[in-house]
Amino acid sequence: MTTESLAPETLHAWAICLQAGEEARRRGDRRYGTDHLLLALFEDASIEAVLGVNLQQARQALASLDQEALAALGLGSATDAPPLPMRAVPKKPTIWAIMKKKDRLRITPAAKKVLEEASKPNRRRLQVTGQQVLAQILTLQPPDPAAVLLGDLGVNTSEVRRRLDAATPDS
């Protein structure tokens, strides 16, 4: 049975892309990857319940991973710049709204594959649930950035997969 808090929410694939793009922009990335897709999924309220972590924790974990990596180069924790401001993203973007954005970021090949695989079983390919995308992200292994992030957050992937199965009515 589907519990209220775990009810999947349908998202527009383009909205996920735009939101992931804003998450990437916030960090100073020039492409958005699987880690940014994962952050964008928190737009679906059920994702926080399924993963057991929230958006702020995930962003913080990415920032700490960067700090650790920079420290490995000998750059101290004082070497930092604040995150950049994000812009609001429409829930149902039109193709024109997307084409008009001249400074939109490109997707990484791994993130593209995740989105394509997630929406494969759907009749309408642009409608996808956050849980479908999360299920694809869970199949990734380090050094994929999303897999590294989930590992750093201490997320138990098999437990999350079990919760996803419980929340999906017919599969």
Place this chain on the structure above:
Amino acid sequence: MLTSMNIEKLSANLSSDDPAIGLRASLALHRLAERVEANQVGSAREKGWSWQQIGDALGVTRQSVHTKYNKESS
């Protein structure tokens, strides 16, 4: 916060050729540079610099800085 112990350990990791950390560090540097650039362009604009001056300083055209950083371009 990273302690000096942690940094020593991580430096040891890097010198032991762990590409996972080395490659992440490279990306982290890119991100850091982007954030520094965006913040500096913002403060240059506040100080009255023209897009042309900022472009000259960064070694790119006026148009490309404007497209990337103009707030109305979204």
